[in-house]
Amino acid sequence: MLPADMVGGVSAARAANLEVTGEALSAFVKRVDGVLRDLEGSPGNPTRVGAQTIKQGSLASGSVSRFPEALDLYLEYNRVHEKLTSLSKMLHLQIEAIGIAVQGAHVGFDNLEEEQRRRFWAIQTQIEAIQDADGGKQRGAQSDTTTGDL
Template identity: 50%
Template sequence: MLPAEGGGVSKAAAADLKVGSEVLTTFKQRVDKILQDFEGSPGSSAKVSDHQISRTAVTSGAGSFVEADVLHLSYEQVHSRITSLSKTLGMQIEAMSIASHGAEVGFANLEEDQRRRFWEIQTQIDREHRATEAAKSSKEHGDETQSKGGYK
């Protein structure tokens, strides 16, 4: 309870809460600006995903060019990862904006769509993180089971 409500909070503590609220408001405004700048930048997930190179761009003529195939596959893997990281960064910034506003007004006082969006972001990021970890683990364990001796 605040002092006006007959609670036990001192005037100094109440002033600290007010200053904290102003700091959070400023922080949220900065995070919102960062998100806006990021979404308009070349690093946004939409713009990163637009920059794809076709397989034919690295080869010319007919026939097999294994190095070009490997180069293109590597490019696609890196491009996919960068697109995913850009998307995750944007979601994290959005979640931080919602969280800072929730810290200011109280999470229970956020609008329902903001609370829902916050948890959607957290769930999606967690799901993607688990999938990435599972893929890494699978690759690591798969590498261990392969024969290293070759044909004898």
């Protein structure tokens, strides 16, 4: 049984501390939008990160058997590059989703424009696809704990 001063499982004092003013949410949205603009204009932009590739021939001119380490370096570079590209895209999407979620928290998710709600769910789908492409490592750990499978 919950104590009399509990509201929705949270004490009234804590619930009051969780309330956010519209002004605070607006300021947070502006900060999130600023971070997103900075990311889009930086070398960390997913498109820019994805464009920074090297060709296998750049590391070895001749037979791979003469310099097998060059092939190893090339393969490792590509592995790391793919991971960085994925992380950069994921960060970009997460920041955009946070901006929409904050606006939804301010006005209510049902009161957001239809396009914003659609974009939010499209971002969630993209994030899941990226996680699946990365082997589902992030989602796999979460689903194991939620289903009880360890």
